[in-house]
Amino acid sequence: xxxxxxxxxxLKLVMLFHRRNQTCCVCSHNLxxxxxxxxxxxxxxxxxxxxxxxxRSRHTDVDPDECAACRAExxxxxxxxxxxxxxxx
Numbered sequence: 001x002x003x004x005x006x007x008x009x010x011l012k013l014v015m016l017f018h019r020r021n022q023t024c025c026v027c028s029h030n031l032x033x034x035x036x037x038x039x040x041x042x043x044x045x046x047x048x049x050x051x052x053x054x055x056r057s058r059h060t061d062v063d064p065d066e067c068a069a070c071r072a073e074x075x076x077x078x079x080x081x082x083x084x085x086x087x088x089x
Contacts, residue, residue, distance in 0.1 A: 011054075012053065013052070013055055013074075014031065026067065029064040
């Protein structure tokens with residue numbers, strides 16, 4: 001398993017998410033924060049539901065929409081955190 005290094009930390013991917021049919025596609029990956037923010041702003045300006053997702057490492061696949069690492073990053077970011085119930089002690 002590859003770990004993030006200073007060179008790869010802070011990388012982002014940009015995705016579109018269609019709420020109605022619960023599908024997504026990745027537009028870009030391996031972007032720095034500034035480039036990802038700019039791409040999201042442009043896509044949203046065009047009326048598209050764009051989001052930024054953190055990457056844990058640099059992805060090697062050329063096509064971000066076919067990138068297994070991108071799908072894994074999205075899946076992890078969409079999994080809700082467990083609810084903490086402070087009454088159970």
